Amino acid sequence: MLLGPNLNGKLLMIFFPFQQLQIKTCxxxxxxxxxxxxxxxxxxxxxxxxxxxxxxxxxxxNNAGITRDGLLMRMKTSQWQEVIDLNLxxxxxxTQAAAKIMMKKKKGRIINIASVVGLTGNIGQANYNAAKxxxxxxxxxxxxxxxxxxxxxxxxxxQSILIIRHCTRxxx
Numbered sequence: 001m002l003l004g005p006n007l008n009g010k011l012l013m014i015f016f017p018f019q020q021l022q023i024k025t026c027x028x029x030x031x032x033x034x035x036x037x038x039x040x041x042x043x044x045x046x047x048x049x050x051x052x053x054x055x056x057x058x059x060x061x062n063n064a065g066i067t068r069d070g071l072l073m074r075m076k077t078s079q080w081q082e083v084i085d086l087n088l089x090x091x092x093x094x095t096q097a098a099a100k101i102m103m104k105k106k107k108g109r110i111i112n113i114a115s116v117v118g119l120t121g122n123i124g125q126a127n128y129n130a131a132k133x134x135x136x137x138x139x140x141x142x143x144x145x146x147x148x149x150x151x152x153x154x155x156x157x158x159q160s161i162l163i164i165r166h167c168t169r170x171x172x
Contacts, residue, residue, distance in 0.1 A: 029054070037064045037090030047097040056105065060098040062091045062112045062135075072126040080127045087131035088138070095142060095153075102151045110146075112139045114157040132157075 024030060033049055035042035050057055065087045068079035091112055102108025117125060118132030136155055143153040 036086075037062075037094055038085035040093050043090075043093040043097050047094075047101070051101065057098045057101045057108070059109045060094060060111070062094050062110070064090050065113070065131075067125065067128050069124045069128070071124050075126065083127035084131050084134075087128065088134040091135050091138060095138070099142070099146060099151060103146065103149045106150045108146075108151040110142070110151065110153040112153070112155040114139070114155040116157050118157065 021030075031049060031053055033046045035046050037043055047057060066083060068075075068083050070076075070079060095110055095112070098108070098110065102110075112135050114135045115128070115132040117129050118134075118136050121129050136157070139153055139155040146153055
Protein backbone atom coordinates (compact mmCIF):
# COMPACT_ATOMS: atom_id res chain seq x y z
CA MET A 1 0.00 0.00 0.00
CA LEU A 2 1.42 3.37 -1.00
CA LEU A 3 -0.04 6.59 0.32
CA GLY A 4 0.35 10.08 -1.09
CA PRO A 5 -1.32 13.45 -1.52
CA ASN A 6 -3.64 14.72 -4.17
CA LEU A 7 -3.39 18.34 -5.31
CA ASN A 8 -5.16 19.65 -2.19
CA GLY A 9 -2.85 17.83 0.21
CA LYS A 10 -5.55 15.28 1.01
CA LEU A 11 -4.80 11.59 0.98
CA LEU A 12 -5.13 9.06 -1.81
CA MET A 13 -3.93 5.50 -1.93
CA ILE A 14 -1.66 4.80 -4.88
CA PHE A 15 -1.06 8.52 -5.39
CA PHE A 16 -3.36 9.79 -8.19
CA PRO A 17 -6.35 8.12 -9.87
CA PHE A 18 -4.54 8.01 -13.24
CA GLN A 19 -1.84 5.94 -11.55
CA GLN A 20 -4.49 3.58 -10.28
CA LEU A 21 -5.39 2.90 -13.92
CA GLN A 22 -1.71 2.44 -14.81
CA ILE A 23 -1.30 -0.05 -11.98
CA LYS A 24 -4.34 -2.01 -13.16
CA THR A 25 -3.00 -1.98 -16.73
CA CYS A 26 0.20 -3.57 -15.41
CA UNK A 27 -1.76 -6.29 -13.64
CA UNK A 28 -1.61 -4.77 -10.16
CA UNK A 29 -4.31 -3.51 -7.83
CA UNK A 30 -4.84 0.06 -6.70
CA UNK A 31 -7.36 1.91 -4.60
CA UNK A 32 -8.18 5.58 -4.57
CA UNK A 33 -9.39 6.90 -1.24
CA UNK A 34 -10.24 10.51 -0.50
CA UNK A 35 -9.67 11.68 3.03
CA UNK A 36 -7.75 13.97 5.33
CA UNK A 37 -4.85 12.41 7.25
CA UNK A 38 -5.12 15.08 9.93
CA UNK A 39 -8.43 13.45 10.91
CA UNK A 40 -8.05 10.20 12.82
CA UNK A 41 -11.41 8.85 11.64
CA UNK A 42 -10.42 9.32 7.96
CA UNK A 43 -7.17 7.45 8.53
CA UNK A 44 -8.93 4.59 10.32
CA UNK A 45 -11.39 4.35 7.42
CA UNK A 46 -8.56 4.38 4.87
CA UNK A 47 -6.66 1.61 6.65
CA UNK A 48 -9.86 -0.41 7.03
CA UNK A 49 -10.53 -0.03 3.29
CA UNK A 50 -7.04 -1.31 2.47
CA UNK A 51 -7.31 -4.24 4.86
CA UNK A 52 -10.75 -5.16 3.51
CA UNK A 53 -9.41 -5.11 -0.05
CA UNK A 54 -5.98 -6.70 0.48
CA UNK A 55 -6.06 -8.35 3.89
CA UNK A 56 -3.16 -6.38 5.34
CA UNK A 57 -0.89 -3.37 5.12
CA UNK A 58 2.75 -4.15 4.27
CA UNK A 59 4.19 -0.73 3.44
CA UNK A 60 3.15 2.78 4.40
CA UNK A 61 4.63 5.84 2.73
CA ASN A 62 3.64 9.02 4.54
CA ASN A 63 3.85 11.61 1.79
CA ALA A 64 0.90 13.96 2.31
CA GLY A 65 2.01 17.53 2.85
CA ILE A 66 1.15 21.19 2.35
CA THR A 67 2.81 24.57 2.75
CA ARG A 68 1.33 27.82 4.02
CA ASP A 69 4.42 30.01 3.81
CA GLY A 70 4.85 33.33 5.55
CA LEU A 71 7.21 35.07 7.92
CA LEU A 72 6.57 33.99 11.51
CA MET A 73 5.75 37.54 12.64
CA ARG A 74 2.92 37.67 10.04
CA MET A 75 1.83 34.04 10.18
CA LYS A 76 -1.71 33.39 11.30
CA THR A 77 -2.32 30.65 13.83
CA SER A 78 -4.52 28.93 11.25
CA GLN A 79 -1.57 28.75 8.80
CA TRP A 80 0.61 27.24 11.51
CA GLN A 81 -1.99 24.73 12.65
CA GLU A 82 -3.05 23.57 9.19
CA VAL A 83 0.54 22.64 8.26
CA ILE A 84 1.28 20.97 11.62
CA ASP A 85 -2.00 19.04 11.49
CA LEU A 86 -1.49 17.64 8.01
CA ASN A 87 2.32 17.33 7.80
CA LEU A 88 3.02 16.03 11.32
CA UNK A 89 -0.19 14.87 12.96
CA UNK A 90 -1.13 13.10 9.72
CA UNK A 91 2.11 11.11 9.87
CA UNK A 92 1.32 10.22 13.49
CA UNK A 93 -2.22 9.04 12.63
CA UNK A 94 -1.15 6.96 9.62
CA THR A 95 1.86 5.47 11.36
CA GLN A 96 -0.13 4.51 14.42
CA ALA A 97 -2.96 2.93 12.40
CA ALA A 98 -0.72 0.96 10.03
CA ALA A 99 1.71 -0.08 12.77
CA LYS A 100 -1.06 -1.83 14.70
CA ILE A 101 -1.40 -4.23 11.78
CA MET A 102 2.33 -4.53 11.14
CA MET A 103 3.15 -5.18 14.80
CA LYS A 104 0.67 -8.07 14.97
CA LYS A 105 2.23 -9.81 11.99
CA LYS A 106 5.77 -8.81 13.06
CA LYS A 107 6.60 -7.37 9.67
CA GLY A 108 6.27 -4.05 7.89
CA ARG A 109 7.90 -0.95 6.46
CA ILE A 110 7.04 2.69 7.14
CA ILE A 111 8.72 5.45 5.13
CA ASN A 112 8.11 9.03 6.16
CA ILE A 113 8.85 11.80 3.70
CA ALA A 114 10.68 14.60 5.50
CA SER A 115 12.56 17.54 4.07
CA VAL A 116 16.05 18.92 4.32
CA VAL A 117 14.51 22.13 5.69
CA GLY A 118 13.46 20.11 8.73
CA LEU A 119 17.17 20.02 9.52
CA THR A 120 18.34 23.38 8.19
CA GLY A 121 15.38 25.75 8.41
CA ASN A 122 14.11 28.08 5.71
CA ILE A 123 12.96 31.69 5.84
CA GLY A 124 9.19 32.02 5.73
CA GLN A 125 8.51 28.37 6.51
CA ALA A 126 8.54 28.11 10.31
CA ASN A 127 5.41 25.95 10.28
CA TYR A 128 6.69 23.62 7.54
CA ASN A 129 10.17 23.41 9.12
CA ALA A 130 8.71 22.57 12.51
CA ALA A 131 6.47 19.88 11.02
CA LYS A 132 9.28 18.24 9.03
CA UNK A 133 11.69 18.39 11.97
CA UNK A 134 8.92 16.75 13.98
CA UNK A 135 8.58 14.01 11.34
CA UNK A 136 12.31 13.31 11.62
CA UNK A 137 12.15 13.10 15.43
CA UNK A 138 8.99 10.99 15.36
CA UNK A 139 10.57 8.62 12.85
CA UNK A 140 13.70 8.11 14.96
CA UNK A 141 11.64 7.35 18.06
CA UNK A 142 9.15 5.06 16.32
CA UNK A 143 12.00 3.18 14.61
CA UNK A 144 13.39 2.31 18.04
CA UNK A 145 9.97 1.39 19.44
CA UNK A 146 9.03 -0.93 16.57
CA UNK A 147 12.42 -2.49 15.73
CA UNK A 148 11.88 -5.49 18.02
CA UNK A 149 8.71 -6.33 16.05
CA UNK A 150 10.50 -6.27 12.68
CA UNK A 151 8.76 -3.07 11.55
CA UNK A 152 11.34 -0.91 9.79
CA UNK A 153 10.69 2.83 10.07
CA UNK A 154 12.78 5.39 8.18
CA UNK A 155 12.59 8.81 6.60
CA UNK A 156 13.67 10.21 3.28
CA UNK A 157 14.72 13.82 3.20
CA UNK A 158 15.13 15.05 -0.34
CA GLN A 159 13.78 17.69 -2.69
CA SER A 160 11.72 15.33 -4.79
CA ILE A 161 11.10 11.63 -4.92
CA LEU A 162 10.03 9.61 -7.90
CA ILE A 163 8.92 6.06 -7.30
CA ILE A 164 8.97 3.90 -10.40
CA ARG A 165 8.04 0.26 -10.45
CA HIS A 166 9.21 -1.65 -13.49
CA CYS A 167 6.43 -3.31 -15.38
CA THR A 168 7.43 -5.23 -18.48
CA ARG A 169 3.96 -5.02 -20.01
CA UNK A 170 3.89 -1.23 -19.55
CA UNK A 171 7.44 -0.42 -20.59
CA UNK A 172 6.80 -1.03 -24.30
